[in-house]
Amino acid sequence: xxxxxxxxxxxxxxxxxxxxxxxxxxxxxxxxxxxxxxxxxxxxxxxxxxxxxxxxxxxxxxxxxxxxxxxxxxxxxxxxxxxxxxxxxxxxxxxxxxxxxxxxxxxxxxxxxxxxxxxxxxxxxxxxxxxxxxxxxxxxxxxxxxxxxxxxxxxxxxxxxxxxxxxxxxxxxxxxxxxxxxxxxxxxxxxxxxxxxxxxxxxxxxxxxxxxxxxxxxxxxxxxxxxxxxxxxxxxxxxxxxxxxxxxxxxxxxxxxxxxxxxxxxxxxxxxxxxxxxxxxxxxxxxxxxxxxxxxxxxxxxxxxxxxxxxxxxxxxxxxxxxxxxxxxxxxxxxxxxxxxxxxxxxxxxxxxxxxxxxxxxxxxxxxxxxxxxxxxxxxxxxxxxxxxxxxxxxxxx
Amino acid sequence: xxxxxxxxxxxxxxxxxxxxxxxxxxxxxxxxxxxxxxxxxxxxxxxxxxxxxxxxxxxxxxxxxxxxxxxxxxxxxxxxxxxxxxxxxxxxxxxxxxxxxxxxxxxxxxxxxxxxxxxxxxxxxxxxxxxxxxxxxxxxxxxxxxxxxxxxxxxxxxxxxxxxxxxxxxxxxxxxxxxxxxxxxxxxxxxxxxxxxxxxx
Numbered sequence: 001x002x003x004x005x006x007x008x009x010x011x012x013x014x015x016x017x018x019x020x021x022x023x024x025x026x027x028x029x030x031x032x033x034x035x036x037x038x039x040x041x042x043x044x045x046x047x048x049x050x051x052x053x054x055x056x057x058x059x060x061x062x063x064x065x066x067x068x069x070x071x072x073x074x075x076x077x078x079x080x081x082x083x084x085x086x087x088x089x090x091x092x093x094x095x096x097x098x099x100x101x102x103x104x105x106x107x108x109x110x111x112x113x114x115x116x117x118x119x120x121x122x123x124x125x126x127x128x129x130x131x132x133x134x135x136x137x138x139x140x141x142x143x144x145x146x147x148x149x150x151x152x153x154x155x156x157x158x159x160x161x162x163x164x165x166x167x168x169x170x171x172x173x174x175x176x177x178x179x180x181x182x183x184x185x186x187x188x189x190x191x192x193x194x195x196x197x198x199x200x201x202x203x204x205x206x207x208x209x210x211x212x213x214x215x216x217x218x219x220x221x222x223x224x225x226x227x228x229x230x231x232x233x234x235x236x237x238x239x240x241x242x243x244x245x246x247x248x249x250x251x252x253x254x255x256x257x258x259x260x261x262x263x264x265x266x267x268x269x270x271x272x273x274x275x276x277x278x279x280x281x282x283x284x285x286x287x288x289x290x291x292x293x294x295x296x297x298x299x300x301x302x303x304x305x306x307x308x309x310x311x312x313x314x315x316x317x318x319x320x321x322x323x324x325x326x327x328x329x330x331x332x333x334x335x336x337x338x339x340x341x342x343x344x345x346x347x348x349x350x351x352x353x354x355x356x357x358x359x360x361x362x363x364x365x366x367x368x369x370x371x372x373x374x375x376x377x378x379x380x381x382x383x384x385x386x387x388x389x390x391x392x393x394x395x396x397x398x
Numbered sequence: 399x400x401x402x403x404x405x406x407x408x409x410x411x412x413x414x415x416x417x418x419x420x421x422x423x424x425x426x427x428x429x430x431x432x433x434x435x436x437x438x439x440x441x442x443x444x445x446x447x448x449x450x451x452x453x454x455x456x457x458x459x460x461x462x463x464x465x466x467x468x469x470x471x472x473x474x475x476x477x478x479x480x481x482x483x484x485x486x487x488x489x490x491x492x493x494x495x496x497x498x499x500x501x502x503x504x505x506x507x508x509x510x511x512x513x514x515x516x517x518x519x520x521x522x523x524x525x526x527x528x529x530x531x532x533x534x535x536x537x538x539x540x541x542x543x544x545x546x547x548x549x550x551x552x553x554x555x556x557x558x559x560x561x562x563x564x565x566x567x568x569x570x571x572x573x574x575x576x577x578x579x580x581x582x583x584x585x586x587x588x589x590x591x592x593x594x595x596x597x598x599x
Binding site: 304307309310311312313314315316392395396 | 440442462463465466467468469470471475477481482483494495498499543
């Protein structure tokens with residue numbers, strides 16, 4: 001019954017506007033947090049078939065090696081030095097095809113055929129994170145399993161597909177395609193078929209099983225194995241600062257630059273950070289407005305609060321009524337914010353899925369939930385605290 | 399209630415004791431502090447020098463929650479300005495107080511209203527009642543609780559003599575049932591009641 005005593009002192013319009021502000025603040029916070037965490041996921045990348053803690057190392061391309069003055073491959077001494085480093089747990093050189101040509105041909109939806117001269121590489125099985133039965137090859141096998149760099153897919157989707165108006169290919173779809181592989185060398189030619197078994201964004205050339213590459217080298221290739229221009233190492237922790245230091249000192253680099261993560265970092269992240277800051281400002285303002293609204297509501301009910309106190313009602317019981325009203329309001333705000341959040345998220349996720357070919361986006365990440373809870377907790381506790389303080393003061397006074 | 403004491407340093411230069419087994423008539427002219435007296439007893443004000451003891455306890459030390467308890471079940475109060483909730487109906491004003499302690503049945507409330515000729519106004523907004531009507535409602539409201547002492551600050555200022563008699567009947571009846579005392583303040587006449595004691599301000 002205290003509700004009635006507290007009157008219809010509210011102006012619905014002002015309440016509505018305060019709530020609208022809070023909804024904007026809250027949903028914006030959630031959206032920004034979610035987009036940020038989603039992009040972080042995409043940035044970390046999908047190492048796929050190559051394990052997280054492997055690093056591909058090559059030499060920086062400099063004027064010297066372009067001019068032929070220094071070598072762009074790793075000499076035996078350099079390799080020994082790398083292996084000797086404490087952070088290197090394991091090592092292998094990339095194995096390349098020796099002096100034969102590889103043509104790859106793919107049938108496109110439009111009936112055209114895309115073909116290109118390519119090259120294939122391989123790594124020992126222990127560096128490949130694919131089901132072993134999917135990564136074998138023998139002469140009787142119909143298909144050569146291939147691990148494709150994600151950048152190839154991106155290039156196709158953003159380059160070729162767009163220009164010839166072909167639909168984009170997702171990773172799943174790519175696995176269904178059959179690739180014709182023609183190998184020429186030693187005056188011999190051979191035709192093989194390949195299938196994409198897995199993707200990785202840690203590599204920038206197609207990988208085939210070592211068995212196939214050895215076979216191809218024997219049949220079509222010639223010459224000795226060159227010094228490797230790319231090697232792979234296993235580390236305990238890729239982010240070990242010693243690694244970056246060693247690489248820099250020796251003029252080596254990993255293929256981070258090709259990772260799409262860098263693009264995200266350079267272009268989109270600053271935008272997000274700016275929006276995030278804007279968000280914080282909006283939130284502070286909406287909290288302020290809300291608290292003021294609450295205070296005004298209570299001040300308008302001053303007479304009633306005082307009479308209730310005089311009649312013998314405890315101040316806590318009185319403030320409970322106000323707080324219950326505010327909690328209902330917060331409930332509505334949260335609900336509406338969630339609805340807005342999920343709608344916007346759907347739209348943004350589609351953009352990410354289409355343009356960055358990334359599938360594993362969560363429904364809602366824990367960071368977003370945390371942000372939402374923190375926002376609510378702050379909001380509610382400030383409100384409740386100031387309400388109780390105000391009411392106690394009024395109940396005491398004459 | 400055992401007693402209250404006002405020490406010699408008070409503005410009134412008096413010390414006095416209010417014992418709930420008695421009834422009191424507080425007599426003074428205008429502006430001499432009748433409402434202030436009530437305000438001190440009900441815990442609404444503490445701006446005095448000297449000592450006010452309520453049930454032996456220093457008035458200034460009583461907490462807000464303890465005041466709520468006192469106002470709920472020991473001290474009943476009829477303010478000079480009545481203090482109803484204008485946006486609630488007459489009957490809602492009574493029920494909200496009654497519900498605190500479940501003191502009277504609806505039937506009992508109705509009969510009090512009937513006695514004061516107010517029961518036909520039950521659903522009217524309290525803010526639209528006349529001053530005399532409001533005072534009658536406030537009076538009934540002050541009786542809807544257990545109490546040991548009933549404080550009435552100029553309770554009949556807007557009521558005609560006929561209704562005063564009826565009102566007094568209800569008050570005295572209630573006080574007798576609860577074995578409680580009362581303090582009634584007034585500008586002048588004591589309305590023909592026999593009080594046990596008189597306090598002068």
